[in-house]
Amino acid sequence: MVFLKDPCGIACLSFTYVAILYADFVVVRWIIIETMSDSSWGSFNIVLFNVILSLLLVSHFRAVFSDPGIVPLPRNRLDFSDIYSTQKNDCGHTGWTVCTKCETYRPPRAYHCCICKRCIRRMDHHCPWINNCVGERNQKYFMQFLLYVGLLCLYTFVLLAFSWTTECKVCGISILDRQARMMHSIILLLECILFGLFVLIILINQVQAIFEDETGVEQTQNMGNYRPRKPRLALLSDVCGRQYPILWLFPCTSVSKKFDTPLIDYHV
Ligand SMILES: [Zn+2]
Ligand SMILES: [Zn+2]
Numbered sequence: 505m506v507f508l509k510d511p512c513g514i515a516c517l518s519f520t521y522v523a524i525l526y527a528d529f530v531v532v533r534w535i536i537i538e539t540m541s542d543s544s545w546g547s548f549n550i551v552l553f554n555v556i557l558s559l560l561l562v563s564h565f566r567a568v569f570s571d572p573g574i575v576p577l578p579r580n581r582l583d584f585s586d587i588y589s590t591q592k593n594d595c596g597h598t599g600w601t602v603c604t605k606c607e608t609y610r611p612p613r614a615y616h617c618c619i620c621k622r623c624i625r626r627m628d629h630h631c632p633w634i635n636n637c638v639g640e641r642n643q644k645y646f647m648q649f650l651l652y653v654g655l656l657c658l659y660t661f662v663l664l665a666f667s668w669t670t671e672c673k674v675c676g677i678s679i680l681d682r683q684a685r686m687m688h689s690i691i692l693l694l695e696c697i698l699f700g701l702f703v704l705i706i707l708i709n710q711v712q713a714i715f716e717d718e719t720g721v722e723q724t725q726n727m728g729n730y731r732p733r734k735p736r737l738a739l740l741s742d743v744c745g746r747q748y749p750i751l752w753l754f755p756c757t758s759v760s761k762k763f764d765t766p767l768i769d770y771h772v
Contacts, residue, residue: 513635572639
């Protein structure tokens with residue numbers, strides 16, 4: 505289990521949880537109870553909304569606390585003096601390089617993260633919203649988190665639209681309740697637009713990068729992809745696991761270590 509003590513990451517994490525709990529409170533208290541409590545649709549929507557929300561929290565928890573694919577440090581301190589003097593960073597194994605920041609040998613496609621202060625295998629980017637790097641071992645959970653946030657935003661839009669076209673029981677009785685319901689609905693709508701658009705853009709970007717067989721780091725550094733072209737399904741299963749594709753949607757299965765980038769014997 506990993507957890508970084510990065511103030512920006514911890515602030516973003518706290519904001520995420522407050523936003524999620526607030527959305528749940530408004531949907532249940534001010535939308536569903538006020539407009540659907542006398543039919544079984546009310547209970548159905550409360551259960552469905554909270555099931556998706558639980559999947560979101562589990563995938564987020566796993567993205568936050570999973571090892572993203574940290575390259576272990578060598579068992580013994582290695583002599584890097586010649587590498588510092590010649591600026592040559594090839595260590596002799598095909599595609600392997602030396603990271604002079606954390607002083608380790610790293611496999612191809614591993615990059616150094618300045619916030620985690622370690623090299624991460626297949627590093628995509630460092631994400632403050634999960635206070636962790638997105639890499640080989642947790643990209644699947646990160647994408648599930650984006651998917652569930654997007655799904656909940658869509659669901660909330662539908663519930664909001666329904667509640668605005670349906671008569672509210674308390675609004676006719678109390679002006680204060682009417683104003684509170686209106687205020688919470690507007691804040692929730694803005695929250696959904698903001699988060700919905702944000703996750704949609706990142707999710708499209710993630711899927712595009714996977715289909716291009718490039719990580720976020722490689723895209724920004726414009727390194728060029730000289731690897732042989734793989735089918736899209738194979739590229740997706742590299743990231744999401746080699747199970748049935750339906751299981752890619754659920755945060756319950758683990759990413760098998762069997763398919764990790766192999767390490768050389770300095771580490772194992
Ligand atoms: Zn490094
Ligand atoms: Zn990082």
